[in-house]
Amino acid sequence: MDHDRSRDLYDRALSVLPGGGNSTVRAATEPYPQFAARGESGHIIDADGNRYIDWVMGLGPLLYGHDLPQPVESAIQSRVSEGPMYGLPTEIEVEHAEFVRRHVPSVEMLRFVNSGTEATVSAVRLARGYTGREKVVIMQGGYHGAQESTLVKGDRRAPRPSSMGIPDEFAKHTIRIPFNDTETATQVFAEHGGEIACVLVEPILANKGIIAPIEGYHETLRDLCTDHGSLLVFDEVITGFRVGGLACA
Ligand SMILES: Cc1ncc(COP(=O)(O)O)c(C=O)c1O
Structure with missing residues (x-):
């Protein structure tokens, strides 16, 4: 060739x-x-x-x-x-939003954005704004785009930015836990429940091979978030419109 x-x-x-x-x-x-x-x-x-x-x-x-x-x-x-483009709202945005809501049972309202990163940045900011808390729980091996709060490496006891140019302060508010480990998730909520704004998770981990959730894992996350007033964010950049019908959520 x-x-x-x-x-x-x-x-x-x-x-x-x-x-x-x-x-x-x-x-x-x-x-x-x-x-x-x-x-x-x-x-x-x-x-x-x-x-x-x-x-x-x-x-x-x-x-x-x-x-x-x-x-x-x-x-x-x-x-x-x-x-x-116009710089004004358009009918097609409303139509399209209604279409998505009609076809994806978990969706009540939506915001269209330009990239996965913009979506997860907005979700984390929304969760922090809504809860008045700063900590974000993410999964080891997960990926949520180029945002400061999730470009984090190290385990939950020693998180640090995974890229130059990100202040350590961002990583301090991020708790990385192993996917499918309900015990660690429960422990993290026992220690920090009142500080956790959200758990951000790909329903099926898809940026480190394909790792399906074990039976009951997402239900545990759901219960922990509900019990502690945190939000559960499903990042469906990869699973959306492909898995579980139209979405995993
Ligand atoms: C699960 C997940 N979330 C977020 C992103 C970021 O999306 P984008 O590259 O459109 O910013 C990606 C990109 O691969 C992704 O796989």
Whole structure:
């Protein structure tokens, strides 16, 4: 396979984009990533014309592959022809929110955001604002995007930022516990229950292999949060619209 064009694009990218890309994940392939030119159904074609089966699918959102069904494509084109954005609320936002609420039983109200990070940052801020507390419980091996409160490593006794540029104060408020360990969760609530704003958890841990919850784990988290006035946040960036019908929650 010829990769000359991808290599040239990567060389150019290195001089204008730090690390050669706009995401460390996309730029990580050694010695250089394949640059995508277009998608076709379940395949992706790179800048050199090589064709691959696409196991990445936009890192998740392309549930039906690269070919948009005709009605979806027409709807997008018709919207774009009316102007790309307004800075005012629009009817379609209300319609879309009603649609999601109608189809996902756990959803009562929603806020549309631009990324998973924005969603989890908002959820943590909401939980802190609502409870007036600062601590956030997360799972070892979980991932909730590029936010200060969850980019934390170390065990719960010695948490520290997992990236430069994050003040230690953020990590101090984060309690990392092992997923599926009800005993530790119970202990953490016994020690800090009155300080915990929320537990943030992927219903199925999906950023460290795929780890399903043991029987009763989420029910235990639910009970602990209810008993201590904390919020339980399901981060369904990966599981949403794929698992358990339309969502795990
Ligand atoms: C479970 C989970 N939450 C949040 C995020 C962050 O999403 P984004 O990259 O859109 O900010 C990711 C990204 O992979 C994720 O897997």
